[in-house]
Amino acid sequence: MKALQATIAEEAGMQRFAADETLRQLFVSTATWGLDRWEDELGLGIDSSKTVERRREQVTAALRGVGTTTSAAIVSAAAAFSGGEVRVTEYSSEYRFEIQFIGVKGIPANMQGFLAMLEAIKPAHLVYSIKYTYTTWDQLSGLLWSDAGLKTWNELKVYEGA
Numbered sequence: 001m002k003a004l005q006a007t008i009a010e011e012a013g014m015q016r017f018a019a020d021e022t023l024r025q026l027f028v029s030t031a032t033w034g035l036d037r038w039e040d041e042l043g044l045g046i047d048s049s050k051t052v053e054r055r056r057e058q059v060t061a062a063l064r065g066v067g068t069t070t071s072a073a074i075v076s077a078a079a080a081f082s083g084g085e086v087r088v089t090e091y092s093s094e095y096r097f098e099i100q101f102i103g104v105k106g107i108p109a110n111m112q113g114f115l116a117m118l119e120a121i122k123p124a125h126l127v128y129s130i131k132y133t134y135t136t137w138d139q140l141s142g143l144l145w146s147d148a149g150l151k152t153w154n155e156l157k158v159y160e161g162a
Helices: 002-024 035-042 052-064 071-082 111-121 153-157
Strands: 086-091 096-105 127-133
Touching (some): 035 052, 052 111, 071 096, 071 111
Antiparallel strands (some): 086 096
């Protein structure tokens, strides 16, 4: 009877784990092997060579961009990729808009994925430009020359200060 109960307990534990793991796949923020299904459902194409984080960003952005594309939808999708604040300025008479990443300095890590998502959700007749935020000379005023000399130009462009 003890052996039978131990076997039943082990099976019940494995069933519980499987149920919990399956539930995790229903949410983009916790999905792993279920990302294939999310990507397929949204027509993103499955690319297992990307990291789980990058794939989640693309799925999240695609979900945020569903429906009529507005500047708010683009802001929401861009924020999912950059992890920071984004500003969209519309120039309706010129049929274009500008995206500026202001919450993160430099070029966000997954710009290729962001641009692919943007092309998929933006109206075809609109063109866009992208602006990035970098460190200004005024923001470097507190940095000593000896400390600045230890950094590369690329590090100084995104320097946050002490």
